[in-house]
Amino acid sequence: MSAVPAPLPAPSGTTATTATTALRSRWVALGVVATGLLMTILDGSIVTVAMPAVQHDLGFSPAGLSWVVNAYLIPFGSLLLLAGRLGDLIGRKRMFLAGTAVFTTASLLAGLASSPAVLLAARLLQGAGSAMASAVGLGILVTLFTEAAERARAIAVFSFTGAAGASLGQVLGGILTDALDWHWIFFINLPIGLAVLALAVPALPADRGPGLREGADVAGAVLVTAGLMTGIYAVVKVEQYGWDSARTLGLGATAAALLIAFAVRQATAATPLVPLRIFRSRRVTGANAVQMLMVAALFTFQILVALYLQKVLGYGAAGTGLAMLPAAVVIGAVSLGVSAGLNARFGERNVLLAGLVLLIGMLVLLSRLPVRADYVTDLLPVMLLAAGFGLALPALTTIGMSGAGDDDAGLASGLFNTTQQIGMALGVAVLSTLAAGRSERLLTDGASAAAALTSGYRLAFTVGAGLLLAAFAVALLALRRPVVRKPPGAGRTPAPTPPANSSTP
Numbered sequence: 001m002s003a004v005p006a007p008l009p010a011p012s013g014t015t016a017t018t019a020t021t022a023l024r025s026r027w028v029a030l031g032v033v034a035t036g037l038l039m040t041i042l043d044g045s046i047v048t049v050a051m052p053a054v055q056h057d058l059g060f061s062p063a064g065l066s067w068v069v070n071a072y073l074i075p076f077g078s079l080l081l082l083a084g085r086l087g088d089l090i091g092r093k094r095m096f097l098a099g100t101a102v103f104t105t106a107s108l109l110a111g112l113a114s115s116p117a118v119l120l121a122a123r124l125l126q127g128a129g130s131a132m133a134s135a136v137g138l139g140i141l142v143t144l145f146t147e148a149a150e151r152a153r154a155i156a157v158f159s160f161t162g163a164a165g166a167s168l169g170q171v172l173g174g175i176l177t178d179a180l181d182w183h184w185i186f187f188i189n190l191p192i193g194l195a196v197l198a199l200a201v202p203a204l205p206a207d208r209g210p211g212l213r214e215g216a217d218v219a220g221a222v223l224v225t226a227g228l229m230t231g232i233y234a235v236v237k238v239e240q241y242g243w244d245s246a247r248t249l250g251l252g253a254t255a256a257a258l259l260i261a262f263a264v265r266q267a268t269a270a271t272p273l274v275p276l277r278i279f280r281s282r283r284v285t286g287a288n289a290v291q292m293l294m295v296a297a298l299f300t301f302q303i304l305v306a307l308y309l310q311k312v313l314g315y316g317a318a319g320t321g322l323a324m325l326p327a328a329v330v331i332g333a334v335s336l337g338v339s340a341g342l343n344a345r346f347g348e349r350n351v352l353l354a355g356l357v358l359l360i361g362m363l364v365l366l367s368r369l370p371v372r373a374d375y376v377t378d379l380l381p382v383m384l385l386a387a388g389f390g391l392a393l394p395a396l397t398t399i400g401m402s403g404a405g406d407d408d409a410g411l412a413s414g415l416f417n418t419t420q421q422i423g424m425a426l427g428v429a430v431l432s433t434l435a436a437g438r439s440e441r442l443l444t445d446g447a448s449a450a451a452a453l454t455s456g457y458r459l460a461f462t463v464g465a466g467l468l469l470a471a472f473a474v475a476l477l478a479l480r481r482p483v484v485r486k487p488p489g490a491g492r493t494p495a496p497t498p499p500a501n502s503s504t505p
Contacts, residue, residue, distance in 0.1 A: 026144050029203045030154050033137045034161045036100050036196045039189055040130040041161065043072070043107070050182040057182065058116050070233075071120045075127035077421030078229035080135045082221050084415065085273050087136035093204040096140065097197065099132025104193030111186035122186075134417050140204060142401050152340040152398060159394040160335035175318050217273035220265045224273065227258030232422070238429040274415075284412060286478030287400030288419040293471035294356070294396070295420050296427030297363065297464035298389060303428060304435065304457050305366070305382075312450045313373065323375065327386035334390030348395040349479045355395065356472045358388025363465035371454045399479055427467075431460040 047054075047068060054060065054068060087095035106125035113119035141158060145151040176184045234251035241247045266272040279285050302324070309315040309323055342351045362385035373379055400416050439456035443449065 025203065029144055030141060030157060032196055032200045032203045033140055034157055035192065036096065036133050037137050037158065038161045039192045039196065040103060040134055043126060043189060046185045050185050053182040058119060060116055067120055068123060071123035072127040073421070073425060074229055074232050075124055076131045077232045077418065077425060078225050079128055079131035080418040080421060081274060081415060082225055083132045083135035084139065087139060091207045092136040092140050093207055095136045096133050096204065097200055099129045100193055100196050100200070103129030103133060104189060107186045107189035107193065111183045138397070138401055138416060139412065144205065149344060152343050155397050156335050156340045156394045159397050160332050160390065217269050217271055220262055220269060220273035223258050223262035223265060227255050227262055230258060231255030232425050235425045235429040238433055278412060282478060283399050283402060286474060287396055288415060290471045290475050291396055291416065292419045292423035293467045293474065294392065295423035297467040298359065299424040300427040300431040300460060300464055301363065301366070304460055308454065308457050312371065312453055323379070324383065326380065326383040330384055330387040331390040334387045335394050339391055339394040343395055343398060348398045349475065352392050352395040352475050353472060355388040355392030356468055356475065358385050359392065360465055360468045360472070361385055362388065363461045363468060366461040367458050367465060369454060369458055371450050431463055434463060435460040
């Protein structure tokens with residue numbers, strides 16, 4: 001029998017070219033996903049500095065105006081977990097494209113709104129589209145970047161987009177509102193969304209998923225979505241009704257009952273929407289707990305510092321955004337420039353702990369904020385310490401996603417984003433309520449408006465520092481790598497086996 005000739009090896013240049021092309025395509029995909037995330041994150045904060053103009057133009061009542069934010073936040077936070085799991089089942093690319101299309105269309109509707117009802121309906125659609133696209137973003141990246149160093153750099157870019165996007169949104173919102181009008185804070189999404197859709201079709205890898213039959217738990221989907229929506233609604237209305245009101249307690253009890261029923265359903269369903277195995281990973285559970293505490297403190301920092309600049313120091317919309325720009329710059333410089341290298345050298349947990357220390361220092365400084373602060377001496381150091389977020393978030397994201405397999409990447413991504421949104425809602429509700437209560441008491445006692453507001457903000461920043469200390473403790477205790485114990489004798493060098501035909505002396 002004649003031997004079959006071996007195939008000729010491919011030229012080394014061809015192999016190198018193929019590898020380079022594959023790497024380039026992965027980074028293009030990263031750019032597409034990060035740009036889509038930036039668009040949705042910007043929209044969450046860009047509206048805050050335009051609220052007075054929206055109220056004046058459309059005739060919102062003071063209570064109704066809060067729904068411009070809440071109508072986006074509630075569907076966004078409620079649908080992330082469901083969207084992440086559905087992305088695993090029907091394909092993450094398909095879910096990302098659908099979410100981006102819904103968000104872009106809703107942005108056009110919001111920009112054209114001429115009544116409160118139309119704007120709020122558009123904001124609900126924006127929140128749903130944002131949840132669909134954001135829930136699968138991390139899942140796409142961790143399946144694209146499997147090598148540790150590349151994944152660290154990709155997550156650093158992704159984390160920077162989320163961390164700095166909110167600050168950039170305030171700058172852009174102020175500029176657009178002052179230079180044009182508030183409608184353009186929504187119209188700006190149209191070219192970005194269309195570009196993301198055009199590039200995502202060829203850039204993102206096609207993934208079909210196993211199909212809805214493998215996990216289309218309709219009852220579970222209804223329970224978790226209703227539970228999260230009810231809970232987030234209860235939290236965002238706390239400032240209006242109070243924690244001990246019958247309304248808040250009733251909604252909280254309803255949300256808890258729905259979520260408990262969801263957990264029972266997932267433990268017994270043949271094809272659960274959220275397999276509970278994902279919570280067996282201490283790194284996944286611990287990272288989500290740390291994130292909830294960290295975001296609760298830091299999102300409130302962003303809102304309350306903006307209020308302090310405007311209500312106490314008298315800054316305008318654009319001035320407030322520019323005053324907070326150094327925070328976005330240092331977060332970007334750290335997360336993009338050094339975080340990946342530090343994670344590789346010192347380990348994600350150690351970098352996370354270092355970042356939390358910087359952030360604790362930032363809130364401690366804010367807890368001593370004077371009524372008439374000087375920007376350079378009192379506020380600029382605070383903005384620079386925000387670099388801790390550029391250290392903490394990429395490290396935390398890497399830890400949280402490392403505990404999930406490829407089949408659960410979308411679910412883990414949705415879970416990570418869900419705890420972020422819940423942390424934001426809880427932080428704003430709790431700390432803003434504390435600040436408002438302190439300020440009202442001082443105003444009743446005859447304090448000036450500036451002194452009363454500043455004292456309320458100080459209290460919120462002090463409690464926020466406590467939340468970060470709790471996050472530090474959880475990271476220290478829960479995110480340790482498990483010790484792998486070697487069996488006895490595993491580290492010894494085995495004695496050489498003598499040849500079969502040799503004799504021992």
